[in-house]
Amino acid sequence: METKVIRVDPRKPEPPLIEEAARVIKAGGLVAFPTETVYGLGADGLNPKAVKRIFEVKGRPLDNPLIFHVSSPGEALALAEEVPEEAQWLMDRFWPGPLTLVLRKKSHVPDVATAGLATVAVRMPDCPIALALIEASHTPIVAPSANLSGKPSPTKPQHVIADLQGKVEVIIDGGDTPIGVESTVVDLTRRPFTILRPGGLSREALEEVVGPVGVHQGAVHPDGLAPPSPGMKYRHYAPQAQVVLVEGERGERLRKMAELVGQLKEEGLKVGALTVGVSIPGSDVERRVQGLEDYAHNLFAFLREMDELDVDVIVAEGVEERRLGLALMNRLRKAATRVVRV
Ligand code: TXA
Numbered sequence: 001m002e003t004k005v006i007r008v009d010p011r012k013p014e015p016p017l018i019e020e021a022a023r024v025i026k027a028g029g030l031v032a033f034p035t036e037t038v039y040g041l042g043a044d045g046l047n048p049k050a051v052k053r054i055f056e057v058k059g060r061p062l063d064n065p066l067i068f069h070v071s072s073p074g075e076a077l078a079l080a081e082e083v084p085e086e087a088q089w090l091m092d093r094f095w096p097g098p099l100t101l102v103l104r105k106k107s108h109v110p111d112v113a114t115a116g117l118a119t120v121a122v123r124m125p126d127c128p129i130a131l132a133l134i135e136a137s138h139t140p141i142v143a144p145s146a147n148l149s150g151k152p153s154p155t156k157p158q159h160v161i162a163d164l165q166g167k168v169e170v171i172i173d174g175g176d177t178p179i180g181v182e183s184t185v186v187d188l189t190r191r192p193f194t195i196l197r198p199g200g201l202s203r204e205a206l207e208e209v210v211g212p213v214g215v216h217q218g219a220v221h222p223d224g225l226a227p228p229s230p231g232m233k234y235r236h237y238a239p240q241a242q243v244v245l246v247e248g249e250r251g252e253r254l255r256k257m258a259e260l261v262g263q264l265k266e267e268g269l270k271v272g273a274l275t276v277g278v279s280i281p282g283s284d285v286e287r288r289v290q291g292l293e294d295y296a297h298n299l300f301a302f303l304r305e306m307d308e309l310d311v312d313v314i315v316a317e318g319v320e321e322r323r324l325g326l327a328l329m330n331r332l333r334k335a336a337t338r339v340v341r342v
Pocket residue numbers: 035037038039040041064065066067098100102114117119120121125143144145146181182183184185196197228229230231232
């Protein structure tokens with residue numbers, strides 16, 4: 001299949017270009033598009049055939065449900081029932097933005113999109129291109145991250161092109177995605193409300209609006225426990241390279257990282273280091289981030305880059321699980337082949 005890559009202005013999306021992509025959605029085709037978190041692979045959420053193709057193209061297991069992207073709270077409410085009043089407070093405060101709400105679904109929502117669950121996940125992205133595309137398509141757009149299943153989520157148009165060229169009708173190139181990790185998925189069908197997947201909106205921010213919110217254990221320690229959200233049982237965000245994640249008190253973990261880099265080098269391996277603020281001597285490839293936002297913005301791109309540079313092992317610095325740190329540690333643990341705690 002011929003894939004058309006369309007460059008669109010991320011601030012002022014050109015209406016004729018959006019119309020062209022919307023026609024593809026309406027005809028049951030697939031369009032990859034940017035959001036403020038990561039790129040999504042979109043289809044008409046109310047067209048089961050189109051939705052099914054998303055799973056085929058990504059190589060995604062059919063038991064992993066999709067998020068419905070809407071351009072207004074009203075559109076989300078049209079897909080859900082028995083909606084608690086707090087849902088409205090959260091939409092008022094955080095939409096558009098990196099927050100996905102899990103609600104009881106209405107019966108017309110196709111089962112293939114929700115993997116047969118009684119719930120539906122909805123979110124309104126904070127991205128002019130995404131919003132314009134949803135509006136012009138006159139339908140909610142289901143969109144998983146626009147990577148092949150198991151690969152790091154795409155935060156740059158070239159990541160989407162690398163994974164999906166020749167497999168989808170249209171890829172919208174709208175530049176880099178600002179946040180860089182996916183949305184926070186919160187289940188509003190149980191009390192206390194529970195974060196199923198930590199993401200771009202922090203638990204602390206949610207709690208300011210609705211009070212104490214739980215975090216599913218599986219979201220903190222992705223290995224071991226029963227998955228809360230079907231998508232969480234698969235190994236995700238994994239580059240080809242091995243990832244050694246080092247957790248613990250700052251000074252200790254940096255010392256440990258330096259030691260590990262030295263050992264791995266001695267074994268003749270090509271070693272990459274991913275650190276916050278400081279540099280670890282001795283690695284072959286070094287990537288430094290300045291704080292949590294920068295870490296989130298760059299993590300997936302760095303993982304892909306390390307593969308392009310044929311790095312064998314990435315030694316990555318863990319962070320404290322506060323604010324964006326919770327989402328970062330979730331992604332890092334899922335990418336890790338080994339976790340070292342000091
Ligand atoms: O930021 C994002 O959320 C991105 C952009 C494109 O919007 N999308 C994204 O989609 O990350 P995906 O499919 O890669 O991840 C969706 C997550 C999965 O963990 C899935 O299991 C969960 O949301 N999910 C979807 N529907 C659900 C439901 N009804 N109940 C529980 N979890 C659900």
